[in-house]
Amino acid sequence: MLKIYLKQAWNLIRQERLFSLIYVVGTGLSVSMVMVLSIVFYMRVANIYPETNRDRILVAKSGTFNSEGGGQSSSSLSEGMIDACFGSLKGVEAIALMAREDDEFLVQPEGDPVQLPVTVKFVNTDFWRVFPFRFLEGKAFTEADQQSAIRTAVIARSLAHRLFGDEEATGKYISVNFRQYRVCGIVQDASLVTEKTYAQIWFPYTVADDYKPNDSWNNTGVLGKFNAYILASRDTNLKALKQEAEERVERYGKSLKGGTFTALGQPDYYWQSTFRYWSNSAPDFGSLLLQYGLIVLILLLVPSVSLSGMTDSRMERRLAEMGVRRAFGAPTGTLMGQIISENFLFTFLGGLFGLLFSYLLIYLSRDWILQLDATFVDVLPEGADVVFTPGMLMNFQVFGIALFVCFVLNLLSALIPAWRASHRQIIYSLNAK
Amino acid sequence: MIKHILKLIWSQFRSNTWVLAELLVVFVVLWFMTDYFLMQGVLMHRPVGYKLDNVYQAVVSLRSSDNPSFIEYEEGSEEPMRNLERIVERIRQHPDVEVVGLSYYSLPYTHSNIGNGVWRDSTRLNIRYMLVSPDYFRVFGIGSILGGSPEELGAKLPGMKNTTDIVISAGIAETLFGRTDVIGSELYSGGDSVPRHIVAVTEPVRNDEYSIGHRHVAFGLFSLPELAGEEEMVEEDLTNVQITFRTRPGIASADYAGKFLREMKRQLMAGNLWVSDIRSYQKVRADYLANSPETGSRKLFSALGAFFLVNVFLAVIGTFWFRVRRRRSELGLRMAVGSSRSGIQGLMIGEGLLLLTLAMLPALLVCLNLVWMDVLSTTVMAAGVGRFLTVSLLTWSVLAFVIFLATWYPSRKASRLEPAEALHYE
Numbered sequence: 001m002l003k004i005y006l007k008q009a010w011n012l013i014r015q016e017r018l019f020s021l022i023y024v025v026g027t028g029l030s031v032s033m034v035m036v037l038s039i040v041f042y043m044r045v046a047n048i049y050p051e052t053n054r055d056r057i058l059v060a061k062s063g064t065f066n067s068e069g070g071g072q073s074s075s076s077l078s079e080g081m082i083d084a085c086f087g088s089l090k091g092v093e094a095i096a097l098m099a100r101e102d103d104e105f106l107v108q109p110e111g112d113p114v115q116l117p118v119t120v121k122f123v124n125t126d127f128w129r130v131f132p133f134r135f136l137e138g139k140a141f142t143e144a145d146q147q148s149a150i151r152t153a154v155i156a157r158s159l160a161h162r163l164f165g166d167e168e169a170t171g172k173y174i175s176v177n178f179r180q181y182r183v184c185g186i187v188q189d190a191s192l193v194t195e196k197t198y199a200q201i202w203f204p205y206t207v208a209d210d211y212k213p214n215d216s217w218n219n220t221g222v223l224g225k226f227n228a229y230i231l232a233s234r235d236t237n238l239k240a241l242k243q244e245a246e247e248r249v250e251r252y253g254k255s256l257k258g259g260t261f262t263a264l265g266q267p268d269y270y271w272q273s274t275f276r277y278w279s280n281s282a283p284d285f286g287s288l289l290l291q292y293g294l295i296v297l298i299l300l301l302v303p304s305v306s307l308s309g310m311t312d313s314r315m316e317r318r319l320a321e322m323g324v325r326r327a328f329g330a331p332t333g334t335l336m337g338q339i340i341s342e343n344f345l346f347t348f349l350g351g352l353f354g355l356l357f358s359y360l361l362i363y364l365s366r367d368w369i370l371q372l373d374a375t376f377v378d379v380l381p382e383g384a385d386v387v388f389t390p391g392m393l394m395n396f397q398v399f400g401i402a403l404f405v406c407f408v409l410n411l412l413s414a415l416i417p418a419w420r421a422s423h424r425q426i427i428y429s430l431n432a433k
Numbered sequence: 434m435i436k437h438i439l440k441l442i443w444s445q446f447r448s449n450t451w452v453l454a455e456l457l458v459v460f461v462v463l464w465f466m467t468d469y470f471l472m473q474g475v476l477m478h479r480p481v482g483y484k485l486d487n488v489y490q491a492v493v494s495l496r497s498s499d500n501p502s503f504i505e506y507e508e509g510s511e512e513p514m515r516n517l518e519r520i521v522e523r524i525r526q527h528p529d530v531e532v533v534g535l536s537y538y539s540l541p542y543t544h545s546n547i548g549n550g551v552w553r554d555s556t557r558l559n560i561r562y563m564l565v566s567p568d569y570f571r572v573f574g575i576g577s578i579l580g581g582s583p584e585e586l587g588a589k590l591p592g593m594k595n596t597t598d599i600v601i602s603a604g605i606a607e608t609l610f611g612r613t614d615v616i617g618s619e620l621y622s623g624g625d626s627v628p629r630h631i632v633a634v635t636e637p638v639r640n641d642e643y644s645i646g647h648r649h650v651a652f653g654l655f656s657l658p659e660l661a662g663e664e665e666m667v668e669e670d671l672t673n674v675q676i677t678f679r680t681r682p683g684i685a686s687a688d689y690a691g692k693f694l695r696e697m698k699r700q701l702m703a704g705n706l707w708v709s710d711i712r713s714y715q716k717v718r719a720d721y722l723a724n725s726p727e728t729g730s731r732k733l734f735s736a737l738g739a740f741f742l743v744n745v746f747l748a749v750i751g752t753f754w755f756r757v758r759r760r761r762s763e764l765g766l767r768m769a770v771g772s773s774r775s776g777i778q779g780l781m782i783g784e785g786l787l788l789l790t791l792a793m794l795p796a797l798l799v800c801l802n803l804v805w806m807d808v809l810s811t812t813v814m815a816a817g818v819g820r821f822l823t824v825s826l827l828t829w830s831v832l833a834f835v836i837f838l839a840t841w842y843p844s845r846k847a848s849r850l851e852p853a854e855a856l857h858y859e
Contacts (some may be wrong), residue, residue, distance in 0.1 A: 019754055025745040033740055178497040214859035302458055303739060306748030309451030318447070361736075368729050 009342040023411035027350025030303035045271040058230040058267035062279030069260035073098035078216040078224030091236030096130035096229040108175040122205040130231040138170035138185035149206040153181040159200040191387040307413035315421035323429030332422040337416035351406035455748040456792035472813040482638035484574035484712040492707035507755045515660035516704035531571040533678040541719035550623040553609045564655035599629040603637040719816035749839035757847040765855025774848040781844030785836040807846035
């Protein structure tokens, strides 16, 4: 039955080529807008190399300290606070620490006076367990390197290639800001899509210039320059773990001398953490969801009104056919089913076009689209480009979303016309010839 | 004619409801987008006040303490400051250079600035405090609002030392006094107990094309020895001193900055300080604007606006496509009784435009209500009748153009019908 419907729809497409083209383009446009949004959010929250454990990660980035004197300070967290609150949590596999670093870093290539600007991250050894980078050579710096602040570095393959060509780089030394570091491992490059972990050089956090053990900002004890990424083990209930961690933060925050501390609901699930920009105010996730839901709704609704209009006028042409079918006893339900499934062919073609178009849009706007909702734009590191791997764009989740969007759009744009066409008076419909 | 079209629209109201609904929603959305773009346009065309042609910035860096040629100065030594002065002097000596200005966190198209507050009676205003050398005004071509040259303006600065004198921008004068000829008037600077006397008012200046808040600027004298003499001053802080210079006219070329740097590289090193980069200020501006969030949201709004317009196009063309077919007999009759081809085409296009106008009336009511609810941003301009009418007219024109495009082809098809064939369907 469905085959006949589709055959018929295909014939209709061929009869009214320009009209069908317009219809398909219209559908595609709507689908592509929603897909751009979906893919951007997919890339933000899905498991993408090297952040392949995002669904098991809790993130604590910042906190606010209210001192008894009435002052308020907020910033990233201190090592001590992270250790006290999350260190003894059960069901945790590893906690990655990342230090905020605002300085500029330049590599001095050997025998070349031109320095290379690079992106640098200061991390701990567990970072490599939370974010499983692929090591092409060597391995991560060791606990001992970290403990004794030995100047070692993991570098990205692109940088290794640029500095040492095809030679083995492990064990060689690189000069960063005129200091020598021993290269201990080479990892496969990450894309700027995963900008939280993106870098070309990763140092043990203890080698940073201003690093002091148990340091904290303004002697608050809790505020410092670290973000914590807590990896739950596979069989841990993430929700329970989050709750447990929140409680610990709360208890810890009240036990301090000289003031109280709050992490404003952190640790977050990974997706939540991408909306957290400020250290002194928490995003309202409920209203954020509502906001994005509304945007998606408008992006679907406005086109579906115009598509409805087009479907409606197409139906007008086929009223006679409907009349005959009904005169011979076809129930309205069957007719509606036919119209909607016929229309799905149109919508599906549009969806296909829309998905391809959304890839193009994302590619063209790659340097700003991932920061769609940011209140300030981070400048891309010099010479860096946002690279998409095929896996980020073409995967079952994205296809699934696209198909679902097609279904919704099809229903929105065909339901009312189908209802109207199949419920006309038979006499009227027959007369439409 | 209009009455006739109205009758036609009314008689096919059912098939027009889709288009009307679509137009209504899109009109409201586009109205706000038009307003956004209009306000951005108005804001961008207000003067920034800085003349950037032939202006370059020299970026000073500090050699790393690990570097073998690093010189360790003893605490309190004046030598680091002298080194900076040497660099500035060597730039000034260059035959191409007309004038060199110094400043401290006081350049346009930057994110870092010094904030302060001024009071007049009970009105407080947040201002940007700029520490500049007298020649700064010549570098950026900023004169006084009364027509005084940058030189005269700069000459006021050294005399201000240890007095209560203050130089303000036209923005402050307008906001606090409502006029710009306020020389001699008084205002209080943050924390002062004695009033300050305004000795000069500069032309309006802003940080960048988008900035609204930073047009309130007060100028003070930047003096290098004073900065270097401050407590807790370290050598690295000297790299925050901003050096800008203007070259003589007619010298600029595409890669002048790079050429200048290559030529002067050796000379522009003194002690641990060295000039690591020469930037054309036009490029500084371009980079700043390209990375500002406003540019991002403008791209986003443009994309959304285009999306909605295409939707209107599709809705209208979809409705008119089959209408032509359905109304063949009517159109045939019109032709038979003497309607010309262009008359038929005009009738169809007129129908589309009238539909838009019909949808506009309730849409404007919605917009008006939203404006009433203070949804509109008033940072650039107050929400007045003029703004409302301009935006409405612009929105209507944009949509009318799209509708014209969308009805053109179907209406042409209609007008090309052979009357005999069209009548045959009756």
